[in-house]
Amino acid sequence: MALQDIEDRGRPENAAGNLAGASAAYVRGLIRRGEITGQTGGMALGQMQGNLAILPADLALDFARYCQRNPKPCPLVGVSETGDPMLPTLGEDIDIRSDVSSYNIYRDGELAETVGDITDLWRDDLVTFVLGCSFSFEEALLADGVPLRHLEAGYLVPMYRSNIATTPAGPFSGPIVVSMRPMPMSEAIRAVEVTARFPMMHGTPVHIGDPAGIGIADILQPDWGDVPEIRAGEVPVFWACGVTPQAAVQAAKPPLCITHTPGSMLITDLPSGRPA
Amino acid sequence: MALQDIEDRGRPENAAGNLAGASAAYVRGLIRRGEITGQTGGMALGQMQGNLAILPADLALDFARYCQRNPKPCPLVGVSETGDPMLPTLGEDIDIRSDVSSYNIYRDGELAETVGDITDLWRDDLVTFVLGCSFSFEEALLADGVPLRHLEAGYLVPMYRSNIATTPAGPFSGPIVVSMRPMPMSEAIRAVEVTARFPMMHGTPVHIGDPAGIGIADILQPDWGDVPEIRAGEVPVFWACGVTPQAAVQAAKPPLCITHTPGSMLITDLPSGRPA
Numbered sequence: 001m002a003l004q005d006i007e008d009r010g011r012p013e014n015a016a017g018n019l020a021g022a023s024a025a026y027v028r029g030l031i032r033r034g035e036i037t038g039q040t041g042g043m044a045l046g047q048m049q050g051n052l053a054i055l056p057a058d059l060a061l062d063f064a065r066y067c068q069r070n071p072k073p074c075p076l077v078g079v080s081e082t083g084d085p086m087l088p089t090l091g092e093d094i095d096i097r098s099d100v101s102s103y104n105i106y107r108d109g110e111l112a113e114t115v116g117d118i119t120d121l122w123r124d125d126l127v128t129f130v131l132g133c134s135f136s137f138e139e140a141l142l143a144d145g146v147p148l149r150h151l152e153a154g155y156l157v158p159m160y161r162s163n164i165a166t167t168p169a170g171p172f173s174g175p176i177v178v179s180m181r182p183m184p185m186s187e188a189i190r191a192v193e194v195t196a197r198f199p200m201m202h203g204t205p206v207h208i209g210d211p212a213g214i215g216i217a218d219i220l221q222p223d224w225g226d227v228p229e230i231r232a233g234e235v236p237v238f239w240a241c242g243v244t245p246q247a248a249v250q251a252a253k254p255p256l257c258i259t260h261t262p263g264s265m266l267i268t269d270l271p272s273g274r275p276a
Numbered sequence: 277m278a279l280q281d282i283e284d285r286g287r288p289e290n291a292a293g294n295l296a297g298a299s300a301a302y303v304r305g306l307i308r309r310g311e312i313t314g315q316t317g318g319m320a321l322g323q324m325q326g327n328l329a330i331l332p333a334d335l336a337l338d339f340a341r342y343c344q345r346n347p348k349p350c351p352l353v354g355v356s357e358t359g360d361p362m363l364p365t366l367g368e369d370i371d372i373r374s375d376v377s378s379y380n381i382y383r384d385g386e387l388a389e390t391v392g393d394i395t396d397l398w399r400d401d402l403v404t405f406v407l408g409c410s411f412s413f414e415e416a417l418l419a420d421g422v423p424l425r426h427l428e429a430g431y432l433v434p435m436y437r438s439n440i441a442t443t444p445a446g447p448f449s450g451p452i453v454v455s456m457r458p459m460p461m462s463e464a465i466r467a468v469e470v471t472a473r474f475p476m477m478h479g480t481p482v483h484i485g486d487p488a489g490i491g492i493a494d495i496l497q498p499d500w501g502d503v504p505e506i507r508a509g510e511v512p513v514f515w516a517c518g519v520t521p522q523a524a525v526q527a528a529k530p531p532l533c534i535t536h537t538p539g540s541m542l543i544t545d546l547p548s549g550r551p552a
Contacts, residue, residue, distance in 0.1 A: 060337055061333070061340065064340040064341075068340070081446075089345055127337075170357075
């Protein structure tokens with residue numbers, strides 16, 4: 001999987017800073033009109049942003065099962081009606097064909113193209129899934145004073161393929177992909193406490209400490225993202241990551257799957273701070 | 277809906293007392309061999325018990341959506357593969373055709389019969405859904421010292437049709453049915469704190485105080501269950517209830533739906549005290 005395919009943890013850039021206080025609806029309007037084409041990190045702070053997976057209906061029940069069975073990597077926050085591009089449970093007037101700034105189109109598991117609108121690709125048999133993402137829990141950690149190195153130092157959060165298997169469902173299976181944030185153990189304990197309140201945003205860590213304990217041979221060689229800086233007295237803290245379902249879907253090689261382009265999330269009207 | 281159709285909140289009786297410390301697998305074995313045919317309250321304490329709904333596959337995606345959209349009344353803890361009677365994500369060797377002590381068979385939304393085994397009724401297109409139930413959160417409240425009047429006084433928890441609508445999905449819709457437990461406000465606040473940890477068992481209350489606030493005209497006339505005793509200085513505390521999806525499924529009138537008989541729950545191998 002190319003870097004292109006990861007869930008980007010980038011922070012505000014360009015327009016984002018000015019849009020931090022904007023409403024989700026306002027930012028979606030800019031996106032719908034093509035006035036924002038890039039990443040959404042830092043925009044409409046306080047509104048939940050989500051990962052996107054659009055699949056044909058004949059795979060939808062299996063994917064719903066996969067999310068139910070793997071709530072930490074795949075916290076399901078919304079599912080559309082079959083063929084309906086609107087997402088009324090996630091916000092007002094959300095049209096998933098136009099309200100994400102950039103889409104990746106996968107055909108048979110391969111990235112075929114990246115586009116800014118999928119109106120022409122929409123079909124009556126498509127079902128939209130929106131999964132919680134890490135932006136919201138990072139907001140909560142920062143608000144609580146837990147330091148996040150990758151944001152301070154401006155690098156991409158490192159991600160690793162663990163040896164923890166997801167529970168399969170139909171064609172969907174594979175390892176849990178984890179993101180890693182280094183911190184002192186006292187902060188790690190606090191991070192568990194804080195993220196326990198956010199089961200819909202990956203929830204609590206899946207592991208703290210020895211990377212070998214979850215099958216990671218070299219913490220300085222992430223599978224995706226940047227090489228981390230881990231200081232003396234810090235432990236690596238591993239959370240289930242939204243790359244997990246992306247990798248599972250790509251491995252299943254569905255004839256068509258549409259995702260957000262990493263970092264270009266769907267901005268919902270739901271409060272990002274609401275636990276579940 | 278007859279009393280027959282409600283989720284019974286009865287407590288240990290007959291064999292249950294002796295089986296409080298038994299393993300879930302042991303109790304399921306007794307049930308499979310027909311040695312237990314009644315309610316499961318109080319058995320295998322510490323193991324999560326669940327509500328059951330078995331539906332034809334062509335309704336399964338809609339029912340999965342209904343659960344996703346209404347997590348308080350419909351906390352989804354397990355979904356089977358289509359046509360597979362086993363539930364490996366909920367426990368070892370669980371065969372849903374024989375491991376519940378009593379099943380209600382609904383045809384076109386009407387109760388057709390109550391049976392002790394559904395092996396003869398099993399079909400390749402059936403999907404099993406297991407939803408969290410209130411037994412586990414009541415265990416947690418009791419363990420925390422929150423008093424539960426209906427258990428102390430030995431009556432059925434009263435249940436009411438509220439004016440809070442569920443979010444529909446396909447043919448499934450209807451009001452949230454709530455159960456009510458009276459207590460002093462100080463205990464109600466503590467009950468919110470305790471049940472916040474159990475989103476898979478109806479989670480926090482949907483309302484505290486004035487019954488009219490959620491469309492209940494007379495708290496002493498429940499729609500199901502027994503008339504409550506509310507003492508001076510107590511407030512009614514309302515939780516979303518497992519009758520909600522049962523009522524929604526019956527109203528949708530699927531050609532076939534199989535549920536547990538109220539009170540005769542599926543006993544899983546999952547720890548009942550695990551938050552999510």
